Amino acid sequence: MKLKTLVKATLTSTVLLASSMSFAANIEVNANANDLAIKGYDAVAYFTESAPTKGSDKFTAAHNGAIYHFSSAQNRDLFKADPAKYAPQYGGYCAMGVALNKKLDTDPTAWHVRDGKLYLNLNAAVQKKWSTDIPGYIETAQGNWKDIKGLTVGQIAKVYE
Template identity: 65%
Template sequence: MKLKQTFKALTAVAALTGASLTFAADIDMNADANDLAIQGYDTVAYFTEGKPTQGDAKFTATYKNAIYQFSSAANRDLFRENPEKYAPQYGGYCAMGVALEKKLDTDPTAWHIADNKLYLNLNHAVQKKWLTDVPGYIDTAEANWPEIRTTAAAELNAE
């Protein structure tokens, strides 16, 4: 009987330990169900190549528990040296959405670099609006981000 209780206790501890090791992107990061950031696009390539470039699963790095993919080992290494420089603003959520106090997904091909920072948008139509006043929308998003960054996207977007 004691052996059975001990086994149950060990099983419970193992389950809890396994659960604590589960990898999940931080709440302020926009990642898919597999914790992949920006749909696998190479965040460094926006800066070095000036265009969206699909990453490769061979070249990865993690930042805030999200997995980033890169088109080359060199880009991966640049990211590892300074992830804050290359990671998209607002955890990869739509910059216009953050200005509107929402956490919206993004289209990695709807992007803009301002002041050496990468901003992504929901889609090209939203990006067109974003581009009408980038400095103003950035100011608004910067004011909103501290308030919404730790709130789940589903909770914010339900309002």
């Protein structure tokens, strides 16, 4: 094999690997097809307003491959200063779902802040079940998240069939 061909093959392989790794990072965050997290709700407002608040595309920040919207520049700046403090747990997937080894979508109005962390749930009914043992479900979800965070929904289904 010629050196030039070997270099091209190596470069191509490197680009493909980097591309697939960047895709893998995105499966750790629950975002829509446009990479929008929390369906456009302001992650900081759950803490500062104690309410789900729709964000605006005028105030955005990127974190872990997703785009977050905020209701104000101040909230955006708070998020940028410490995204881990405000971003929802488990990449914004349903906390109860993670406790059950699943990656489920969420309803931004089904939320709970506990010990300074934001947890989202699939819907109000799931949140009601989650509320029956929040510490226990968090403990279970913490362990499960380590195993499923880098997996697609399809991969999780195959592992837990």
